[in-house]
Amino acid sequence: MILCNLVHMTSAARDTSHSALTGVPVVPGVAYAPVIRPGRLPGIDQLVSVGEVAESDRDQEAARFTAAAEAVAQRLRERAAHATGAASEVLGATAQLATDRAWLGAAEKRIRQGVPPVKATAEAVEQFVEMFTKMGGLMAERVADLRDIRDRVIAELSGLPEPGVPVPEVPSVLLAEDLAPADTAGLDPALIVGLATTLGGPTSHTAIIARQLAIPCVVAVTGLDDVPAGARVLLDGTGGTVAVDPDEGTAEAAVAAAKEAAAAAASWHGPGATSDGHAVGVLANVQDGAAARAARDTPAEGVGLFRTELCFLNAESEPSVEEQARIYSDVLEAFSGRKVVIRTLDAGSDKPLKFAGHPEEANPALGVRGIRVSFNNPAILDNQLAGIAAAAEQTGNSPWVMAPMIATADEAKDFAAKVRAHGLVPGVMIEVPAAALLADRILEHVDFLSIGTNDLAQYTMAADRMSPDLATLTDPWQPGVLLLVAMTAKAGAAVGKPVGVCGEAAADPLLACVLTGLGITSLSAASAAVTAVGAKLASVTLEQCQRAAEAVLATSSATEARAAALAALG
Template identity: 60%
Template sequence: MIVVTDASPSASSLQPAFTGTPVVPGVAYGPAVLARGEVSAEAVAAFGDGGFADAEAALAAYDAAATAVSGGFSAKAERASGAAAEVLTASAGLATDRGLRGAVRKNLRAGSPLLEAVEHAVEQFAGVFTQMGGLMAERVTDLRDIERRLVARLVGEAEPGVPTPEAPSILLAEDLAPADTAGLDPAVVLALVTERGGPTSHTAIIARQLGIPCVVGTADVLTVEPGTMLLVDGTSGGVTVDVDPEVAGALVAADAEDREALAQWTGPGATSDGFRVKILANVADGQSARSSATGPVEGVGLFRTELCFLNRTEEPTVDEQAEIYAEVLQAFHDDRYVVVRTLDAGSDKPVAFATMPGEENPALGVRGLRLSFSNPSLLERQLDAIAAAAESTGTETWVMAPMVATVAEAREFSAAVRGRGLKSGVMVEVPSAALMAHQMLEEVDFLSIGTNDLTQYTMAADRMATDLAHLTDPWQPAVLQLVAITAEAGRQADKPVGVCGEAAADPLLACVLVGMGITSLSMAAAAAKPVGARLASITHDTCLEAAEAALAAVDPASARAAALAVLGG
């Protein structure tokens, strides 16, 4: 939250015209620019049925377009890192998905013209994804973006995307696909406001990585006329129209001063009275690890191994995996440590050689550790590769399993990890794991809370359902209670309990988590300085008080407000 003089109002004290869910803090002021990325109706009309000789000729045109779209995503993924590279790689795979192609082919052979065949195939898959709910429903935005890009390629237009503002502006959109969000330039996009999406959507995650103030789930914001001057507060979620320019300028200047102060933080993580909290990075591959290692982090709290293999059709050998893992471990061999998560494949992250096709509800199905139930050698080979990488680099290596629901699962996994000389842990994403945290810690060395999934499963709310964005907020009291239970179990067992979900990147919530007893916070590297600096500005007793206040709240808004009242501006 920004600090201003007594004579000036704070951004949150203004009366916003629109309110959404805040996901990236910061204050921005500028003219509105609207993103409406559709293919022109004129080009579609001129294309007609395409004039193809037969269904096979039309399918060949589709294949060429799909290959081009996929290649565009892959090229962007190579230039990106972290979460941006992750979702772009996933979209590249979805663009050439065999199931989608099969649906297009079926429609063509039934007599549909090409554009109609594509539209109906996408509608079919979008319906399936929506019915599945959970993380699969999150892919509907990506699927719609792919459809627009395919159609543009077919009719001879450039692929749609966000406009490039002529001057620094506030970007408004219904939602943004990963390719669009990853390509935003913080120099000209001062803030991002979307009508759809939740705090753990792809848009929010990438905006956080880029450090762009962001508010999602903002109803009716697209009614704003282009050029309207807007003040966006990424801490409160307010979007205010036609603020006095002098007042807005003062607020933005104060926020810039605060950001500059945050940028000076060099670690290590601790409160102002010396209470230590480890600040760690989330990474996806060697490139993101090397980039993160230059920042003020004490290691990696989440290495998402499955992201290395989203485009692989066959399982890499143990030696190949070990080489990939060693790239990440090597970046932190200097007395820091890396927490490796075993394959979290399934749901919205299908890995061809691991996941099960045709599940009715993948978000609640065979994903994460559950893949090893019917294919134990998959996990055994991965653990062998992790152990080999740890030995070759000398880096302290911890290993944790995703989607653990029972104590028996934790016990069996821990035995396999410890048998290879590594520290064992499990992720707390399923509410049962939080409720059984005391017993879990009798079997493992540490716990790591994945707040994205824990929130979704606790609240029974699809992460991408805009109407339910208030439920997928990590400030939900029920979620905070489960985090507190887990942290207390760690305190009693004298074992570390970290948070590696997006909640750790929220400087305000980070203070609350520390007050609950969380011992480490892992996040996108860009969030490390704001979080670390915020913790360094307050005492541990203040964190305890903020946690108590938030836990007493009955809804996310009052939890935020209660914590803010304790922690100050």
């Protein structure tokens, strides 16, 4: 497995005792525990027992391969059905990829030419890994998924246990080069108390799921591969460090202080506000009714982002208006009488819809995705708005509706007219730098804005958010990104219209205070982050937030920005 291709420390490796490795912090918290590492498959050559499959056996071997892929996909579907939130989302998407006809067909073709199934699986996946890597952007995000599927199928063909993260006997810190979404989604926070990876970025699947599970996490850690299993490490998910073999007393004191802070945060029950009473909505991100009901058990005041496309990823045909209305009603009923913001289909790129007829594109991250899907398929948006309107009527809870990937004021105007025709409140996502620069003109047509910091960082910094080499660039603390956030918030304040943040940046308690100081009116994050964000806001004044925001905007790097906020807010 790619996540297992790690070189463990040998006697000749450099000594990391008492050293502090640095990376990008993504989930706050402190953990002190022994290291575990993922298991791995033997080499492909060790698993291939024949040089060529006899012609008489090729149909049987092809069928065995197909059955193995389906068995892997079915296990992933079952895990998705028992998960919620981002974990359910990525497991479902990985299951869909496991049955994708493109790579399956490439493997079957090789088997029918005499290539053993294990070797054919590896070769077919590598063919698509190379293709996706060259395409870059969001398609490159699927590389880890493909390699994860490859190893699971090969294990099934070879009669071996599925590779992945072992279940430790004691609470442990998991270190890996990278983690497939399916592995991250299955982590038990009671046993995996910290997580660090060599690769990945602050908006990678690993980071997003770790945030949902509230596991302290640091990514893009230089030197992590040299830390052996069994070593004790102190992981600081706020400062972004992994200290190897630290002083035990110091480490235990750090863990005790973190637990004390977490216990204090757990007593926060909302509503969102600074200590001097400045209101800031603290909301939850969801993708279906189950996730909304789970979010309802937190102090979340509503839903700031309902990702509707995740309900339709496996659909062979477009769901009817009635089917869509039932799905939306499930979420609206969970937060009856409270704010719910629905995002229209953010499909395309890494989230293709089978019924949308997506074109082949050289760079899908910059292609037909989000609102652009409706340009050639207007009925998809019209039917979705009809379904939302029907759900609003059925539940008596009228949601706000926003479009993703808006780039111009004309696009916002057209979308707003369609939303208002259904009696709903229109808004748009600010993910494209042009939209942030034109926020004042876009606000002439819509009633609210919501900033998606994940894509805004990616497009502002011209850096693939999944690239391990560029993880520091896609850090939401980048001053260039925060300047665009400040510009957007200022435009909203000038006309008295709300501007929220629904990207992963809203889940960082420290950054949440800075966003508040910039003028952001609501923060929507994974359910697991809601309490920590609300508690941190309640501990500071609006003036402190504004001072921190001013200090951050004066910096020239993400590291400086984070340090400036810590100095201002503690």
